[in-house]
Amino acid sequence: MQLLVNIDVADLASAQAFYTAAFGLTAGRRFGDSGVELLGAQAPIYLLQKPQGSTGTAQSARDYARHWTPIHCDVVVDDLDAALTQALAAGAVQEGDVRTANWGRIVHLADPFGHGWCLLQFLGRGYDEITT
Template identity: 75%
Template structure:
């Protein structure tokens, strides 16, 4: 299986600026004025410009206010504090404090387009600390 991450955004230039700064991704390919491929993680990220109010899959119109979905992406980092500072500087919003668990540290973020993200820093044996 090969996973691709597709992110709908209302402003491609602003999204490219945010994701390259916040997560240290780099532009690989452009798809006209409607999309860009970002590399640097273990799955390519595709930013797709879609206007607010347009309909994608299903019947719900796109809304770029902060929204919740049970599916979100985690970005695993070596230094959570540095990654959080970089993401905030790029325009992310922290949604709560950094929390620490047996497996590591986590903080929840929202990007400027309403999408939720988590930054994770594994400690010790990571999830093996709690695996049964």
């Protein structure tokens, strides 16, 4: 299986600027004025320009205010403090304190388009520290 990550955004240029600055991704292919492929993660990330209020599903229109979704992406980093500083400088919003668990450290963020992200720094054996 190949995984592709698609992220709807209201403004493609500002989204590309955010994701390249926040996470160190680089632009790959462009799809006219409505999409760009970002490379540098284990899966390609596709930013797709979709206007605010356009139909996302039959039940709801797109809203780029901060929203909850049952799916989010985690970005695994070597240095959480440095990665957090970089993401905040790019325009991410920190949601809560950095927390430490026996598997590592985590902080919740929101991007400028309302999508939730987590930065993770594994410690010790990472998730193997809590495997049962």
